[in-house]
Amino acid sequence: xxxxxxxxxxxxxxxxxxxxxxxxxxxxxxxxxxxxxxxxxxxxxxxxxxxxxxxxxxxxxxxxxxxxxxxxxxxxxxxxxxxxxxxxxxxxxxxxxxxxxxxxxxxxxxxxxxxxxxxxxxxxxxxxxxxxxxxxxxxxxxxxxxxxxxxxxxxxxxxxxxxxxxxxxxxxxxxxxxxxxxxxxxxxxxxxxxxxxxxxxxxxxxxxxxxxxxxxxxxxxxxxxxxxxxxxxxxxxxxxxxxxxxxxxxxxxxxxxxxxxxxxxxxxxxxxxxxxxxxxxxxxxxxxxxxxxxxxxxxxxxxxxxxxxxxxxxxxxxxxxxxxxxxxxxxxxxxxxxxxxxxxxxxxxxxxxxxxxxxxxxxxxxxxxxxxxxxxxxxxxxxxxxxxxxxxxxxxxxxxxxxxxxxxxxxxxxxxxxxxxxxxxxxx
Amino acid sequence: xxxxxxxxxxxxxxxxxxxxxxxxxxxxxxxxxxxxxxxxxxxxxxxxxxxxxxxxxxxxxxxxxxxxxxxxxxxxxxxxxxxxxxxxxxxxxxxxxxxxxxxxxxxxxxxxxxxxxxxxxxxxxxxxxxxxxxxxxxxxxxxxxxxxxxxxxxxxxxxxxxxxxxxxxxxxxxxxxxxxxxxxxxxxxxxxxxxxxxxxxxxxxxxxxxxxxxxxxxxxxxxxxxxxxxxxxxxxxxxxxxxxxxxxxxxxxxxxxxxxxxxxxxxxxxxxxxxxxxxxxxxxxxxxxxxxxxxxxxxxxxxxxxxxxxxxxxxxxxxxxxxxxxxxxxxxxxxxxxxxxxxxxxxxxxxxxxxxxxxxxxxxxxxxxxxxxxxxxxxxxxxxxxxxxxxxxxxxxxxxxxxxxxxxxxxxxxxxxxxxxxxxxxxxxxxxxxxxxxxxxxxxxxxxxxxxxxxxxxxxxxxxxxxxxxxxxxxxxxxxxxxxxxxxxxxxx
Ligand SMILES: Cc1cc2nc3c(=O)[nH]c(=O)nc-3n(C[C@H](O)[C@H](O)[C@H](O)COP(=O)(O)OP(=O)(O)OC[C@H]3O[C@@H](n4cnc5c(N)ncnc54)[C@H](O)[C@@H]3O)c2cc1C
Numbered sequence: 001x002x003x004x005x006x007x008x009x010x011x012x013x014x015x016x017x018x019x020x021x022x023x024x025x026x027x028x029x030x031x032x033x034x035x036x037x038x039x040x041x042x043x044x045x046x047x048x049x050x051x052x053x054x055x056x057x058x059x060x061x062x063x064x065x066x067x068x069x070x071x072x073x074x075x076x077x078x079x080x081x082x083x084x085x086x087x088x089x090x091x092x093x094x095x096x097x098x099x100x101x102x103x104x105x106x107x108x109x110x111x112x113x114x115x116x117x118x119x120x121x122x123x124x125x126x127x128x129x130x131x132x133x134x135x136x137x138x139x140x141x142x143x144x145x146x147x148x149x150x151x152x153x154x155x156x157x158x159x160x161x162x163x164x165x166x167x168x169x170x171x172x173x174x175x176x177x178x179x180x181x182x183x184x185x186x187x188x189x190x191x192x193x194x195x196x197x198x199x200x201x202x203x204x205x206x207x208x209x210x211x212x213x214x215x216x217x218x219x220x221x222x223x224x225x226x227x228x229x230x231x232x233x234x235x236x237x238x239x240x241x242x243x244x245x246x247x248x249x250x251x252x253x254x255x256x257x258x259x260x261x262x263x264x265x266x267x268x269x270x271x272x273x274x275x276x277x278x279x280x281x282x283x284x285x286x287x288x289x290x291x292x293x294x295x296x297x298x299x300x301x302x303x304x305x306x307x308x309x310x311x312x313x314x315x316x317x318x319x320x321x322x323x324x325x326x327x328x329x330x331x332x333x334x335x336x337x338x339x340x341x342x343x344x345x346x347x348x349x350x351x352x353x354x355x356x357x358x359x360x361x362x363x364x365x366x367x368x369x370x371x372x373x374x375x376x377x378x379x380x381x382x383x384x385x386x387x388x389x390x391x392x393x394x395x396x397x398x399x400x401x402x403x404x405x406x407x408x409x410x411x412x413x414x415x416x417x418x419x420x421x422x423x424x425x426x427x428x
Numbered sequence: 429x430x431x432x433x434x435x436x437x438x439x440x441x442x443x444x445x446x447x448x449x450x451x452x453x454x455x456x457x458x459x460x461x462x463x464x465x466x467x468x469x470x471x472x473x474x475x476x477x478x479x480x481x482x483x484x485x486x487x488x489x490x491x492x493x494x495x496x497x498x499x500x501x502x503x504x505x506x507x508x509x510x511x512x513x514x515x516x517x518x519x520x521x522x523x524x525x526x527x528x529x530x531x532x533x534x535x536x537x538x539x540x541x542x543x544x545x546x547x548x549x550x551x552x553x554x555x556x557x558x559x560x561x562x563x564x565x566x567x568x569x570x571x572x573x574x575x576x577x578x579x580x581x582x583x584x585x586x587x588x589x590x591x592x593x594x595x596x597x598x599x600x601x602x603x604x605x606x607x608x609x610x611x612x613x614x615x616x617x618x619x620x621x622x623x624x625x626x627x628x629x630x631x632x633x634x635x636x637x638x639x640x641x642x643x644x645x646x647x648x649x650x651x652x653x654x655x656x657x658x659x660x661x662x663x664x665x666x667x668x669x670x671x672x673x674x675x676x677x678x679x680x681x682x683x684x685x686x687x688x689x690x691x692x693x694x695x696x697x698x699x700x701x702x703x704x705x706x707x708x709x710x711x712x713x714x715x716x717x718x719x720x721x722x723x724x725x726x727x728x729x730x731x732x733x734x735x736x737x738x739x740x741x742x743x744x745x746x747x748x749x750x751x752x753x754x755x756x757x758x759x760x761x762x763x764x765x766x767x768x769x770x771x772x773x774x775x776x777x778x779x780x781x782x783x784x785x786x787x788x789x790x791x792x793x794x795x796x797x798x799x800x801x802x803x804x805x806x807x808x809x810x811x812x813x814x815x816x817x818x819x820x821x822x823x824x825x826x827x828x829x830x831x832x833x834x835x836x837x838x839x840x841x842x843x844x845x846x847x848x849x850x851x852x853x854x855x856x857x858x859x860x861x862x863x864x865x866x867x868x869x870x871x872x873x874x875x876x877x878x879x880x881x882x883x884x885x886x887x888x889x890x891x892x893x894x895x896x897x898x899x900x901x902x903x904x905x906x907x908x909x910x911x912x913x914x915x916x917x918x919x920x921x
Contacts, residue, residue: 098673098782099811121679142621153620155629156598163873171873172866177778179810180847181584181633182854182865183892184874185597188629192621209679235541238653240718267721313619317539346619376618395623401613406625408880412899413873425624 066134106136142192228320244344507576513855547578584633661705702757
């Protein structure tokens with residue numbers, strides 16, 4: 001039976017955004033296994049603000065959702081009263097092609113952004129393994145792909161942002177010009193904050209021209225040390241790679257190191273040939289020049305609904321050692337682990353299938369934390385089946401001084417801890 | 429506020445603490461010497477600080493900041509003092525923490541393409557240390573021979589080459605900072621994507637209001653295989669602007685595209701005899717870099733675009749000396765304007781690049797109406813304008829008229845969806861314009877970050893924000909029973 005308080009909250013929400021946009025949450029609406037109470041579908045900043053004001057008044061805990069492709073990433077939320085579904089907030093508000101700038105609502109899919117940008121021969125240089133992923137979700141999780149090597153990460157391409165605060169107040173930072181140092185750059189703070197500081201409703205990105213020609217140069221090696229050497233060869237060359245990726249489907253399997261080059265017709269092919277020769281000289285295996293990306297390119301070795309997915313970081317020069325450490329950790333536990341990622345930057349993703357023993361996976365995470373820490377990095381569990389989530393802190397340790405500042409930041413933005421409480425580092 | 433006598437006794441106690449912690453000559457109280465720190469590159473704002481300290485390492489910075497925290501005294505960090513917005517303007521009752529004795533390059537780690545430096549290290553010295561290995565530090569403000577990396581971080585400085593390579597924020601990997609309460613904290617890490625909020629990103633560009641950076645890890649880039657530079661003379665800025673648009677529309681991202689108008693060319697010519705094309709109403713400096721195969725191809729296209737859009741002369745730098753000469757005119761432009769005008773304001777605003785022709789026309793109309801001359805130098809690729817507003821301070825009312833024109837130019841930038849600053853920062857100078865670009869809610873939200881670092885508003889107070897936000901007690905997590913739980917409708921999962 002509904003209590004008066006529940007009734008009041010629901011009525012106020014319906015009044016704020018329209019009855020037709022509010023419904024009771026179902027099984028499919030769980031957030032990392034946690035059942036929310038209601039789902040409010042909003043079409044943009046105004047409706048989000050209206051819903052958030054009601055949420056503030058009634059003390060509702062809120063999780064924002066785009067396409068839901070990463071809704072179960074991060075820590076398990078303590079509770080969710082309201083899922084704020086932004087998938088109706090799908091619109092490219094402005095594409096200033098001459099200025100290489102695009103403004104979109106948070107629920108717009110990256111695929112749609114790319115489609116519109118491509119019409120003008122442009123791209124948003126954020127690769128997404130899940131094409132349905134939305135602008136808001138991509139910012140909130142800070143996910144990007146191979147092209148990050150040259151173009152930077154999400155935070156480097158985001159130039160303006162509109163966020164509705166926990167108290168329902170609409171705020172912006174940045175703007176629609178690429179070069180801008182007026183005020184604090186809150187876009188960086190919101191990027192990768194997993195919706196714990198506010199609800200992102202609109203974003204402005206810098207675009208890049210689409211290149212005329214693309215080549216991939218791949219070498220396949222058996223040994224992590226040689227793979228590390230190949231990565232180093234590409235990075236230290238003047239070939240100006242767009243991306244330097246690696247892929248290893250099984251713990252002891254062959255390792256592919258693949259560089260992406262892009263640019264003008266002919267010139268790119270010539271650069272690719274030169275790089276292939278250079279690889280031959282340093283690792284003794286001639287690089288193969290490909291016209292298309294290998295099939296694994298830009299994908300995670302886990303799915304949006306299956307597997308344990310990890311993000312491993314290490315200083316870039318340690319990539320060979322990291323690959324070796326990962327291999328050892330998987331072998332010890334006889335786990336079928338795949339790794340893939342931006343080797344040139346020191347970022348790898350690892351995937352273990354759902355069938356793996358949860359205790360062994362949790363144990364693997366602990367060992368990978370030790371390995372990555374040695375190389376100045378970290379091991380984060382992005383997504384995992386509930387049995388794994390229950391036994392391991394997805395984020396791992398964070399130095400005390402920095403964590404204190406993070407807690408204070410959270411307290412400033414969301415003093416009542418109503419935005420996805422528990423989902424972020426240190427229980428934030 | 430403390431009474432005067434009390435204040436000076438507090439100050440004395442503070443100075444004693446400094447003398448205990450720092451080298452004898454590192455605590456400056458002599459009024460004559462203090463005066464040398466009264467302003468940064470923006471000389472029309474002047475405040476003599478109560479005391480200046482010259483710490484040698486992070487520990488010393490920490491003891492200074494700790495003591496300030498204990499006594500409730502404000503402090504301001506200063507690097508080389510080249511800032512153009514009064515960011516390092518001292519506080520009359522406060523401490524100026526100068527990093528000029530923190531100039532060690534601690535590590536050049538080529539395998540990881542990075543360097544670790546102290547905050548007082550001069551920007552160009554980072555590149556100098558990396559050059560032997562074929563690497564460089566990308567942010568290249570025109571002041572790079574003198575400005576500090578700490579200042580670059582605080583201002584998120586750009587440079588001619590940030591069109592392609594981004595700003596300081598894109599080149600900082602990690603930082604050790606002393607927070608306003610005197611804690612030594614690491615932001616970022618040796619690997620990318622350190623879990624947690626991107627406090628490193630928030631700190632960069634915060635203009636010294638969140639703490640003092642004491643060690644900075646910067647990204648080094650591999651030097652390009654080929655660099656090609658040209659200078660093109662156009663009848664007017666209209667044609668030059670059209671050429672820029674054509675180049676960008678062709679999918680070219682030059683390392684730099686800089687534009688100067690007739691008045692700034694005249695000034696540069698007088699100052700450094702750069703030999704720019706005679707009679708030019710505008711010049712473009714275009715630089716491409718990257719793999720030779722790409723650059724050669726693209727360079728030819730850039731030349732073609734310049735020709736098609738009315739360039740009457742295109743000069744290609746044949747060697748490093750010619751390249752340096754082309755850049756000399758551009759890089760000396762601010763100082764050169766001193767040759768044609770006793771006084772001038774260096775403005776820094778941004779517009780969407782496509783609005784360039786219209787905004788330039790409006791600036792020239794403003795100039796004609798007011799009789800105030802404006803020389804234009806700008807990073808044309810990203811719409812970052814540096815109008816130099818000329819005046820003669822001896823003429824009554826001239827400075828005020830120049831201020832008015834300068835302010836009107838910022839309004840023009842905002843009207844076109846731009847920004848009041850592209851690289852020089854808000855500092856003390858543009859505080860009054862912040863409310864034109866952002867709502868009070870926006871500013872309040874930004875200050876929530878300041879409150880989490882500096883709740884007492886002692887770290888470079890009065891900069892960036894027009895009105896300080898009272899931070900109050902940071903409320904902790906909701907204690908007690910959640911209303912929904914109380915109502916029996918939600919369990920605590
Ligand atoms: C001729 C000339 C040309 C210029 N050209 C450019 C240009 O092309 N692009 C550009 O972006 N800028 C340019 N500038 C502006 C200026 O050089 C930059 O802003 C520079 O980064 C400031 O560095 P600085 O060491 O002089 O800092 P300062 O002026 O000493 O300080 C600037 C700000 O940084 C803070 N700060 C300094 N050190 C620290 C620290 N360790 N920790 C925390 N905060 C700190 C200060 O409190 C202050 O707010 C130019 C200036 C001049 C005079």
